[in-house]
Amino acid sequence: MVKVLSGDDKGQTGKVLKVEVKKYRAFVEGVNMVTKHTKPSAKNPQGGMVKKEASIHISNLMLMDSKGVASRIGRHADENGKLVRYSKKTGEEIR
Numbered sequence: 001m002v003k004v005l006s007g008d009d010k011g012q013t014g015k016v017l018k019v020e021v022k023k024y025r026a027f028v029e030g031v032n033m034v035t036k037h038t039k040p041s042a043k044n045p046q047g048g049m050v051k052k053e054a055s056i057h058i059s060n061l062m063l064m065d066s067k068g069v070a071s072r073i074g075r076h077a078d079e080n081g082k083l084v085r086y087s088k089k090t091g092e093e094i095r
Helices: none
Strands: 002-004 016-020 025-028 033-038 048-053 055-057 061-063 073-077 083-087
Antiparallel strands (some): 002 061, 033 048
16 A cells, blocks of 8 residues: 555555556556547447556555554665564554
8 A cells, every 4th residue: 555645646546457567657546547448349349438547656655554644665684684664654464
């Protein structure tokens, strides 16, 4: 779950559907919706306008922990020496 920090959808939250790592962009469910016009085809014989999510730059997103609090993320070693992510605001580990 992420929270949108800036843009037209500022303040909205949603689940990340897909991440484009090389472009630093993410698709978030129900956020940054665009209208795509489609031609009639065998798959979609009616054609028309389809609403779908567009990508958002990841600098405009902030990860939310399990309590629903948006926070910066830090990393520290756990008791086994393995690095784990944690919420800097609540101190809770993020899995």
